[in-house]
Amino acid sequence: MSDDGRRPPPGLEDIRLHDTRRRRLVPLEPLVPGHVGIYTCGPTVYAPQTLGNMRSQLYPDLLRRVLRAAGLDVLHVVNITDVGHLTDDASAGDDKMEEAARRTGQSAAEIAAHWTQQWLTDRRRLACCEPDVLPRAADHIPEQIALVRTLEAKGHTYVIDDGVYFDVATFDRYAEFAGLDLDELEATGRVENVDAKRHPADFALWKRTPPGVRRQQEWDSPWGRGFPGWHIECSAMSTRYLGTRFDIHTGGVDHIRVHHTNEVAQSESAYDVHPWVSIWLHNEFLELGSVKISKSKGHVLVVDSLVERGIEPLAFRYFFFQAHYRQQQAFSFEAVEAAGTALRRLVHHAVVAREAVGGDPTGGDPGRCDPRRRSFWSALADDLNAPRALTVVWDVIRGAELTAADRWSLLADFDRALGFGLAEATDPEAATAAGSDPRVDGLLAEREAARRTRDFTTADRIRDDLAAEGIEVVDTPAGPTWRRR
Template sequence: MTELVLYNTRTRTKERFEPIEPGHARVYSCGPTVYAPQHLGNLRAYLMADLLRRALEAEGLRVTHVVNITDVGHLVSDADTGEDKLEKAAAASGRSASEIADEYTEQWRRDLRRVNCLEATVYCKATEHIAEQIALARTLEAKGYTYRIDDGIYFDTSKFPRYAEFAHLDLGGQEAGARIGDVPGKRHGADFALWKFAPPGVKRQQEWDSPWGRGFPGWHLECSAMSTKYLGAPFDVHTGGVDHVAVHHTNEIAQSECALDIHPWVRFWLHNEFYDFGGEKMSKSKGNLLVLEDLVDRGFDPLAFRFFFLQGHYRQQQSFTLEAMEAAATGHRRLLSAALEVRGAPGEAAPDEIAVHRERFCQAVRDDLNAPRALAVAFEVARSADLGRAARRALLLEFDRFLGLDLATALPRVAASGGDPRIDALVAEREAARKRRDFADADRIRDLLAGEGIAIEDTPAGPRWRRG
């Protein structure tokens, strides 16, 4: 048994994690729909998955991590009506759907790298798995779970008795108006499209032939088809945002369990809560989204955002404000300084000296990925006067395998000299002025450099400078 305990949406309890296949954890994460920039809120889902990944590896498990990229079929409305998000974005920009998908996929991948998310084992695109999706739909059809209407092939949710179970749905009690825009002919409000026909007279950029006619796959199908392809079934963990519980994941489960005759199809379901951006909700459709690049433009280190993420538990809503972001950036910078300070510390740490702290850190990680608690331990270690430098070095480097804050690799922000001859000369000149107690001249040079964004730090060992 591992020591890792995770909150499982399926059972609504914390459960001890044990992989189905000994020594190997198989994880699927719902990835982005690449029709628009991925904003800070989106990033939280992947940061959470990254934490899971690191925690599993810390338990000594090999992890196969599959992340999908939705580049077709996700409609503006989840009620199977409205336009395809990619097609809509393409029409609005005059570019092709694939160009748009490529652009935002690249932006997303770059942002993941910048916040130190580990590379997934497989990134898979919906458009590259059309055959698998059709095969899955055909299986469902052969088993009698589908019906055909003018609009497409639909999954009949009434044929799956456990449909409401996962999300604790009260299908009868849901607001009548919620599904008003429904497709004519759907038998039940919750029924969903497996395959959508291309609208008559409309030439879509993305459409394929199928046994039922030309069209495109329903959004939910890709996750069932691709996870099965790359992970087999059943598998261990499926992650995503809380918004997916009621519709997307519920439908994935219905498709997969019916097609594969498996229950439960996935052992653990992890869902991250949303960030609260205060007041007007940040969303793609409102056009007020904040992306990682915006933070970089404001002078933030991308990893300061990871630090912000770590300060809250993934299952709680967290308030994002620029003030909180500044606080996180300062905290991150100081933790880096502390790590840098002890990085070259010689000698070995005494095992019993570090055992208690290691244990506290691991307990936090193992308790449903409690990053804020783990981070607190890291700070206590970093600032502990009782611990030797070698012990602090060893612990912080070990902790960073989970935190991912670059404690081991961040470059020194402070250079004693050698970085820039002109600046070194000016610093030396100021030091000379100070020696002769010509503080007016010394301050003039300091102000000059400050104007270039260079700060001088006077230390017992002499002056040094840094940028920023």
Template sequence: MTIPALQLYDTRHRAVRPFEPSEPGRVGMYTCGPTVYRPQHLGNMRSQLTPDLLRRVLLASGREVTYVTNITDVGHLTSDADEGEDKVEAAAFEAGTSVKEITGRWTDQWVTDRRRLGCLEPDIVPRAGEHIDDQIAMVATLVDRGLTYVIEDGVYFDVTAFPRYAEFAGIALDDLAATGRVRHLADKRHPADFALWKFSPGSGKRLQEWDSPWGVGFPGWHIECSAMATRYLGEQIDIHTGGVDHVRVHHSNEIAQSECALDVHPWVAFWVHSEFLDLAGLKMSKSRGHVLVVDSLTERGIDPLAFRYFTFQAHYRQQQTFTFDAVAAAGTALRRLVHHAVVARDAVGGDAVAPAAGGRAGELRDAFWAALTDDLNSSRALSIASAVTRDPELTAFERWGLLADFDRVLGFGLATASEPDAAGEVSGDPAVAARLAERQAARAARDFATADAIRDELSAAGIEITDTPDGPRARRRSA
């Protein structure tokens, strides 16, 4: 079984181009992980689902993938201008607890929620606070090469010493001062210069600080990812992923310091960025107060995997508007997919054989993989998976073989899934059955207003309708 060559959008080139790893058959992949000072919201988790999908596609194509995603537990300040408090320390002070307790709590939440969303476990999860020596060593190299300077609050990288600095974000270096991207510190030579090492304030001891050749302090946020990625993936990396909000500052800074310290270009072959998840047209962020997390879904009876399905309904480079209704609708579609997969799987005793080339099954398989290898077109791939569930030409063996093959990347756990929500099934309740029959009659008469009113009535009573080829099913939403 051959999967087409992967075509992937690269932020640096601003184009879709063929992906080939530097070492045939092996891929090194890094994702910017969480700053663990507060819960990771659903917008953060979207940027975890994109690399999970990409990683699964690479694995399905027969490549060995080393996947690294970090934990930032120090050094991420409240301002991209290298001003303000360390987010982790500020959260510890506010809660009246230790840094270890704060970072442990929110790391556990992130790890748990990744699993609930169907993500594969990372191969390596380094913590910034455990890699201080690596960061100091990289800063020392930059200092030795004359690319830095020291001012009152720390050691800074001189962006004018790296002529390609503004190319990645596609902006003019002279325009950065007017973009709102940074604010001036009194002694900074250029507004885009960024901290590599920050000195501890003279007024008191920080909760986290270390000795360095330049004085007691802590690392800048950007140097952390460069040092950890290099430590585990080598001096050049095949793929680096993250949210689109990292392009202008964090990733531009990573490129500058890494290429200068390692004397390589490009440091990263492919940059893959996920777009924002919007809440009523606003970018979701902790600072706006819209802290929707996976528990926000389960509190409304929504399976976390419904959010995975919802996310895959849009291309990762498209902004996606979040509503609970939209994710609930995705959950309905997911249950339909699981239902048909379980029926086909159980009919053939669980055996799954990917279809051979040719025939209707081969055609659907080829279309699915063509979609995913076309810059991770997950929405088209989902539509093909849905078509498999209702295609009359397919045998049960072919249907299950296709769905099992597709689930290697979709990640819905179809091989071990049970018939969805059987415990909440209320279709047999006489009162509910009567209303379902009335709704079916209204739909047959094309009286959609009445049909919708019945659906709304049942929904208000906590009952969700799923229309299937075998007729409507009703289940009571969990509390």
């Protein structure tokens, strides 16, 4: 049974997902039948999370909703990185939190609290479900130290002046996960070399605070005062909440070569497991092209960049569904605006159907509804194919043979994955239909006055000005009214 007590809908019996490690679609086979553990790499909370970063939250949210709809019990862990993420992602550079603290004059804790809240707010504005567990790296230092000790005891580490390093030569499968060429890395040095590292791919597990330096975030350890590496955090926190093996790990494609390769190396070495994670899902980038972003947001494209332009955040959720998560998606404000228009139409049709049946989602005719239900859910069962699922939504809205009861039964069901809040939504077209903007009403009255005096030049100019704002004047027998297009 699913989260709301209903049976799994037709089409969701066999879920297939694209596993990065095996490089193909694989069936979801939970380690514990009926339960699925998901770990999502969350934000490093030193700066705002961009809309590109939010794509890495939206598809795990869709995944989680689909699995719940399939009747699976999902435990979703999303971490907060508030220490240890170095400016170059691997072993060199400074901790991003410390650097932000120096730059802004705020404490690392204040910065982390501020950007964590902003990120949680943005997630909610995009209708992402709350994570079941939201662990912060700085709250899990003992787990990380214990994991480094295990790796040390098993001979996978070495110590140099600035810290403890993972020795990639001790893990035969290191290159496998991302299809790396280690010889080439050795020759070119994948990252800024830390002197005395044995191989350029070796990475820090624990960084020592240099002598004479006092850091805002540092802890005692068997290797001296310092702080954990970024990669060890995710291995330690995922294990703490999901066990030494779990079902699904998600993240952006930019994490494959370094961060996730290193997580696999640590975890499989420490726990003697393979595969540590059954299925790895990675999303592609949001392509910004030549998009200009307002200076007030530091030229970073965030949820507020949409709001500043009058675009509701949920339009971005609809926009996200228009491309597959494993495809690059070209961003433009115009495209998200168009997604917002489509979403308002969708909500309008859903509310009309819902109100026609008094909100009852159980009235659909199985003969007409089940094939469409199957099409929708089987699209999502096929590696979360949201664009295909959206075409089913529009078939339902347009299907002339469907009754309001059919339509609402289907849309209410689909909304468990879509997350548009259709059960509570008000009709966006009714809200802007008429009489709700005194300025527009005033212009309309002015136009009427002009028409009465046969001043059609003025009347037409007012109509054209409103049209330029996207407002359409509609003359009805009861007098003129207006609506936003």
